[in-house]
Amino acid sequence: MYAKPWLVLRLLLRAALALGAASVVAFLLLHLAPGDPASILLGSLSESPSEEKIEVLRRQWGLDRPLPAQYLSWLFRAVRLDLGRSYRTGEPVARMIFDRLPATLELAGTAFLFLVTLSLALGMTAALAGGPGWDRAGRILAVLACAVPNYALGLLLIYGLALSGGWFPVVGRGGPGALVLPTVTLGLSAAAVQARILRALLLEVMAQDFVRFAFAKGLRRRTVYLRHVLRAALPRMLALWGLSGGRLLGGAVIVESLFAWPGLGRLGVEAVIARDIPVVQGVLLFMTSAFVGLSTAVDWLEGRLSPRVADAEVPGGGGDAF
Amino acid sequence: MPSERISRKMGICGATLLAVLMLVGVLAPWISPHDPYRGDLSRRLEPPSRSYPLGTDALGRCVASRLLHATGTSLGAALAASATAFLLGAAAGISAALAPPGLAALLATLIDAALAMPALLLAVVLAGLMNPSLSSTVFALALVGWPWWARWLRAMTRQARRREFVTAAEALGLGGGRILSHYLLPQIAPAAAVAFAVRTGTMLVAVSGLSYLGLGAQPPQPEWGRMLEESRLYLGRAPWLLIAPAAAVSLCAASCQMIAESLRQRVPPGGRRA
């Protein structure tokens, strides 16, 4: 309605550029890694590839053609989800990705729910009940929560709750119990930060004239807070959540390795360490598509929900910014 | 007001901590009780004692000495990555803000596109496919860290440029360089200092995270993330292997956060999502 057509256009252009850039990076990985691409491709399969074999592979992969031509044919195959085969296992990369995807979605989804619930509860309590004591406690907690990196937090949780208490399984994916520690590890610090931002945001909105005017109209407290205050804060809250969605997917790279969670992030890290380049390319492309899709959707929604923002700049975002 | 006092205390606390940590990093060779590389295999996984204040690791090396030596490694790498990312981002962001409209829009879209990529995964990929080492990790983090700065600095520069006294200076016909150095940068600098503190903390966490994954510092070099990884196998038997480096990383990241928190109170928030 008020999202101007060019907002959509710019968002789509940005998405296309990001995907294009990511595909170039992914494609070049094979050529940027030290050593001859053909030998890399053969390297893990046999001990010492013969000249003959290398020559055959070169022709087979089209490695003797100019780079742009190689890129185009690679890209053409990639959009049809033909991402090649892992040269560790020989499995098609696309199938490996879709096998691991549910685990990542499960973890990121629960962590997202955890983060949204906790930050909303904490942020709203702090904004409504907030005296200076709350504020001080919140600030110190937030500083502490962002300071402990997720890999350290995860290990501490494993040590404190899984090994000593034996309450939760340490690693792997099986049953809801196994989900608890990875979820907390992934979501806790982001939840603390978001609670702080949310509190500031709500206080900022609550100090606005239109909130006082809503009271002057004789509206009930509940209506004013739930409808007017939250409504005004919603676009920016959505943007925050969208950013955090990206951050959770990014954080999964480390947290999944930590808890031996059989997801995409772990697949990517394993592939990087084993130099399984087709898998690395596939994971990178897939994750970037997810990121770009997410941030495009969020930015579009934010633009739509705030009529005044629609005229302003395209809100930038996405990624995980770590 | 009490909240201002607490900010100042936080800032002093954070700055002191960071200074001490830097000093420790520099002085590590002189203040370490033992050689961080030489282990005594007869004294594996010993709990903290008088001669080994933080115990020993699986190879019988002194954890305290390794921790002290790691301070310089982790902090230095974080600062290097943070500063490189800042310089690259400043070049891109400020030119995107001041360039003629067409070019500026192109640069802005490029920056946004770069920012939409999964930075941590990209860093893992880049660092892993170069030969895994601390310097390739720093390089990879700088490469994925610049778009954040570019976007932020672009927004800040544009906002600073819209102020009336800048328009007045432009109307007077002052040169672009002079406007940038005398009118725009002074407005941006305080908020940039806050952001730099925050980003350096983030970089530190990322450097150690990549080392944890086995991509950054290589054994036997002592590094916090690396030490955390090495603690994994002995969590049940030797918790000191975990707690010491976890506390060190957190302390360092917390000091950056505290400096940022205290400065944030004094600096009006800049960009909408600064």
Add this chain to the structure above:
Amino acid sequence: MTLLEVRGVEVVDPSSVPPRRVLGDVSLRVEAEQRLGITGPSGAGKSTLAFALCGLLPVPLRWRKGEIDIRGVRMAPGDSRAWAAVRGRDIFLLFQSAATALHPHLTVGRQLTEALEEVRGMSRTESRREAQRRLEEVGLPSFAFSAYPYQLSGGMRQRVQIALALGLGCRLLIADEPTAGLDPVVRAEILSLLCRAADDLRAGLLLISHDLRLLRGTVDTLAVLDEGHLVEVGPPGRLFSAPLAPQSRRLVEALHVLERQADVGISP
């Protein structure tokens, strides 16, 4: 019937050192169909008084002493439920800046119907019809109902506030600088619209403005507020010809200077 009776109200700002009195010992009353004007220099406490009268003092201001009766009901400072029960029903405050008083993300129609449903207990269809009728009554085009506030001009947004007052049927309207920032033609329109609304509702009108010329032809009683104190209350004619308090004399003299300059063509 007495709509509003204020006796010895004192408002302080405890956050300043030492605590500052924003309003000191203010007493006034407004009868049905009376038009009371309040004037005074900037910073005299006019807006604070307006907010205090609907129990909406901005943080950190505190109502320290005195009594406020609204239609015979004694209001207690901390009783938010009692205040909520009179706001929008007995008493309505029109904000100085309609641009910030209206919710930026809700349509004008939605903001009207919502209040009508909640305060007057109307059904969805009733409130919709009422809102459209009132918007038309204040001279707004029909698209205003589904417009967002940013799509309307300043004068149109001020009309929305008046439509809301009409729809809610309040017995006492408090208008805080309702014509600030409007051009002279629109200012006159809004002022007459406001007076007509008060007449239609048979309501009392408490008009706050620093513009003496605007008040002179409009109100039947004029009060001068200075540094938080009511220094003089009287009929505007007497106050203009023979101001008693030195503060009101200054205001009136400044106006005379302006008018003399206008006569010889120095100032518009």
